[in-house]
Amino acid sequence: MINELQLISAQKSFGSKEVLKDVSFTLQTGDILGLFGANGSGKSTLLKILFGTLKATKATLTINGSPISLEKIIPSQYIGYLPQESFLPKHLKVRDIIPLFYSDGDDQDAIFRAPFIEKIASKKAGVLSMGEIRYLELLLVANLNHPFLMLDEPFSMIEPLYKEKIKEFLFSLKAKKGIILTDHYYTDVLDVTTSNIVLSNGFSSVVYSVEDLRLQGYIT
Amino acid sequence: MWNFYRDVTLYAAAVCILFGLATVPARDSIINGVLVTIVVFGVFGTGLGILAFGYFQKQQYYMYHNLGFTKRHLITRTYLINGFLAIVLLIITSFFV
Numbered sequence: 001m002i003n004e005l006q007l008i009s010a011q012k013s014f015g016s017k018e019v020l021k022d023v024s025f026t027l028q029t030g031d032i033l034g035l036f037g038a039n040g041s042g043k044s045t046l047l048k049i050l051f052g053t054l055k056a057t058k059a060t061l062t063i064n065g066s067p068i069s070l071e072k073i074i075p076s077q078y079i080g081y082l083p084q085e086s087f088l089p090k091h092l093k094v095r096d097i098i099p100l101f102y103s104d105g106d107d108q109d110a111i112f113r114a115p116f117i118e119k120i121a122s123k124k125a126g127v128l129s130m131g132e133i134r135y136l137e138l139l140l141v142a143n144l145n146h147p148f149l150m151l152d153e154p155f156s157m158i159e160p161l162y163k164e165k166i167k168e169f170l171f172s173l174k175a176k177k178g179i180i181l182t183d184h185y186y187t188d189v190l191d192v193t194t195s196n197i198v199l200s201n202g203f204s205s206v207v208y209s210v211e212d213l214r215l216q217g218y219i220t
Numbered sequence: 221m222w223n224f225y226r227d228v229t230l231y232a233a234a235v236c237i238l239f240g241l242a243t244v245p246a247r248d249s250i251i252n253g254v255l256v257t258i259v260v261f262g263v264f265g266t267g268l269g270i271l272a273f274g275y276f277q278k279q280q281y282y283m284y285h286n287l288g289f290t291k292r293h294l295i296t297r298t299y300l301i302n303g304f305l306a307i308v309l310l311i312i313t314s315f316f317v
Binding site: 051052053071074075076077080081083085086087088089100101140141144146 | 223227277279280281282283285286287288289290293
């Protein structure tokens with residue numbers, strides 16, 4: 001089934017500062033949308049609004065053509081979200097964290113059998129490297145049944161080996177999800193995305209190439 | 221959900237037990253001290269536990285959100301369960317008064 005998420009004219013102000021003035025895009029199953037922007041341009045703010053953990057000043061969201069209140073996103077499990085900071089309980093071992101996300105044995109096995117997971121299964125989350133924890137969190141969130149997935153800086157501080165595994169995994173997810181991806185490692189993002197937008201001065205613009213990113217002032 | 225409940229309740233129990241230990245000597249009997257501690261647990265304990273969770277483990281909310289639990293859902297359930305637990309403990313303890 002092809003699902004479609006449409007964000008229409010999202011606006012967000014913090015006091016007198018307008019972070020988002022008019023941001024719109026459409027995301028379908030099979031799309032990987034790259035979201036670029038300088039620090040403070042509102043990328044994480046936009047993702048939090050879409051996830052329903054931050055209230056927008058104004059925004060209309062439709063899923064498969066039907067408007068949905070942003071407060072309903074979490075309970076209806078339309079969107080999975082990988083935030084920038086690690087969110088797993090640090091005192092638990094990986095093998096004890098996996099059942100928190102998946103009660104079904106087959107689903108748990110799918111995570112345990114993923115590359116790199118077996119060797120970290122008996123370690124506590126708190127002692128994993130940045131790459132290991134990021135990869136584990138991505139696997140845990142992305143394998144849930146949300147039709148859409150948002151990833152905030154999945155490549156940051158990640159060693160090349162894990163980056164390649166993450167890219168392979170994202171390609172494999174395309175068949176069943178629509179994905180929004182934001183990261184300052186723009187070459188890694190461009191490797192996997194099917195379309196891209198850049199946030200600048202509160203507005204979103206479509207970009208097609210590195211040259212467009214340069215024209216938008218994101219890179220020099 | 222139960223992982224959240226356990227973490228919040230452990231904070232709540234720790235604070236209330238410390239409160240109980242600190243105030244029991246001032247009471248006329250140990251049972252009265254225990255009763256007051258249970259009331260404090262039922263009325264303030266969950267709130268304190270949630271504050272502590274928000275301070276030490278705030279990022280973990282994203283794990284629960286990805287599983288479909290809103291903050292309101294988690295907090296309401298925890299308040300209800302601990303309120304019920306406090307009432308049961310009060311009834312049991314009152315038999316020893």
